[in-house]
Amino acid sequence: MTFKKRKRPPALSISNDMRTHVSGMQMKLATERELEDASLAEEVTVVEGRTFALSSKRGNRRFSCEDAYQAAPGLDGDPTRGIFSVFDGHGGREAADYAADNLHDNILREVNDVGSHLDPDEFMKQVKAAMIKGFLATDQEFLSFGDLRGGATATTAYLCKGRIWVANVGDCRAVICQGGQAVALTHDHRPDCAVEREAVERRGGEIVRERVQGILGVSRALGDRELKSYITAEPSVFCGTISESSEFLILGTDGLWDHVDNQEAVEFVRLTLSQKKGIHAACRGLVELARANRSRDDISVLVVELCSYQASGLI
Template sequence: MTVLFFFCLLLLQAFFGVFDGHGGGKAAEFVANNLDRNIMKEVMSRCEEEIIEAVKDGYLSTDAGFLKEDLSGGTCSVTAMIRNGNLVVSNAGDCRAVLSRGGVAEALTDDHRPSRKDERDRIENQGGYVDCCNGVWRIQGSLAVSRAFGDRHLKQWVVAEPETTLLRIIPECEFLILASDGLWDKVSMQEAVDVVRPSCIGVDKSESISACKRLVDLSVMRGSIDDISVMVILLAHFLP
């Protein structure tokens, strides 16, 4: 189950998220309902220079809150917070954020998979193991992502701490694509930007929703059977 989330206040501050659940939908629903509030609580109590730490603590407190619910399952996430002309993009797992910068695709996140050397080293240093089963790298022979909310039985190794990218929104920053791995497993980042751009840039009326649908249809046509959720955020609305 995948959940999309969007919150906006007077175009000065906004929060967007894609949450891709596994082992049921409870984790995705919980995180979608709580993460923005927990992050904003941390952000409002700190100075602007500490925003990356604030997002991290918001992620971790949301994870702790879900674990207290004694529910099973987990969820990957990618979020984008826009605040005072800054774009703050964070991820835990294999949901991904891609920026169109003048029509060129730029990854703002790096998938958290057990095949990543730094992730594999972290897991093995904490006493876990990573192996490859039928071409898919997994933790303890089970999960194919190395960071996520929830996943109580693997929590020693599957952490919810995000990696975060912070950048200033400038006119060359056209739009942001947030999507679950069901898209990225079948559609390259530049392909996705090329599909979206004609509907959103240099036109009288943006057709971002139809562009999202075209991306989903393209992924399905290429054989994706995974959950596919896509969100396009037009950044011109948030130029400082």
Template sequence: MPCAVAIPNSPIFSPTNVSSIFFKSQASSCSSPRLVKVQCSGSVSSSTTQSTTSSPLAGRVQRKTTPSSNMGLGSCTGEVLKRKRPSRINIPMASLSFTIDSPKGSSDVVEDESDGYSVYCKRGRRAVMEDRYSAIVDRQAESRQAFFGVFDGHGGVGAAEFVAKNLDSNIVNQLKKGNEDDIGEAVKGGYLTTDKDFLKEGVNGGTCCVTALIQKHNLVVSNAGDCRAVMSRGGVAEALTTDHRPSRKDEKERIENLGGYVDCCNGVWRIQGSLAVSRGIGDRHLKEWVIAEPETKVLEIKPECEFLILGSDGLWDKVTNQEAVDIVRPLCIGVDKPEPLSACKKLVELSAKKGSIDDISVVVIQLRQFIS
């Protein structure tokens, strides 16, 4: 059942205002391509009949081909060999091993708004929403600080909920260990620790992540998976993250160098014929190839940095980066009464209108409020 995560005393900032919300799951499989080696002699008609027997050797199938009654000319005998590959992975639905407070509002739509940020999430066609978000703002710090995240779950809600509850504190613990001068390493350590701890829970499934840490007028954006962060710089969309998908050349090479394989099924590239993202937290059945290491970008928040949009792929699969900025900007910049929550809703509505059936979650962060 969908739910929100509230963190009353997060170690990252104090006091805390936190929520965590729903995101999606999609695990499907498809057959991998075959390498075929056939030797023929004589002229062969295109019409054949086949009988198939399974070889005792795993991953290999032998097919004996015999001519049909109307072939007439020549004969063809051969062996079709299927390359030995790991079995396709079916990701089971997760069961929860911890208790989460129920959210305010319905399970189909969740919204949240506070000083400096707005959130809107809408369930797609799945039975439950499997996405979560985090929003933590320190209102008493001399230099305002905050942590935001969107977590796009798959194979169950367990991973997204766990990450929404623990990732911020794990990053802060890394900062306390002396990694403050290299905040990229601190974020990486936080992601990897969260992944390690989640795997100990024995819960299946995984989650994509995109996070934004605001500290000392710096914006630290990280991602693992296909959730995305897009900033408006003077009205121009600037993607601060790059999606981690098996179709990305460097990700495909990394997976194959580790002994995995990437297939395209119905236009979607998948790892081991199963998962359509190449990084994330969880996914124990694919852990050899699906890594939790994020990519991180650090930049100074300047006056031309207007707002940041964090969204799941339910948004970005249908709405371009510039479209998103063009919708949000008139409602947030240069107006007496900004309406960022309305902007979030408009983004979700546009994605749904364009045909998205996925869960869609959007967080809009007004960056200028963190440098004043």
């Protein structure tokens, strides 16, 4: 189902719509009054579903939030399938909005062409390739619109029948709680990483003050047409299984991860859930923790509980 966009306070440009492929899902959308109150507090909790929640806060150096998100649990009525993303725009929010509107469709179009009859290793490999194709297609589409500017980092998690794939470009990060331990499923694509620096230089670019051409602080991103010769939109992709010890997944923009380390975030969410406060409170609390740790950037946090995505029988 698709939810209509609600009118939002002009100072806060976070998206308040969600596209999902499941009917009858329980969720809570922010009301007009909540959005107005959130605008005053620079925060809005956009949506809470049965297995996930998201909270976002505008950075205090900006007039609008450049983060975006997309969430689709229970794909095609299957509770063991879902896809979730967070996006962090730069140079405006056009690229983040475009990716939020189109990336999932592009990925799922490719994923749905992967045959379920394949052996497990080949299935994992082909879904990984499908996610890469989805990212590259989204990037090419965005660039084909000459009037769209800016870029976006992104992290997308696709869950299917006890397996998980996580693709990322840039420094949005995915961290899974595995038996109480934080395990990063992504690598930040920043120019201070030797591998990323060398890749930029092979394309003819240079790193100045830890930025591509002295401008961009990430080495992979969607969009950024002026720097596309030097960076790529091809994501790194993690593939793994969701076991009984897999508790929850945290997707966050760099406004979170630059100020809260992986284990600290996992322990905070575990404590909040153990106190029966729910994932809504866990997301909001992580945002507030990052702000208390002096994050001045936009902060977006999406937490997915993984119990529903475990499966006893794998393909």
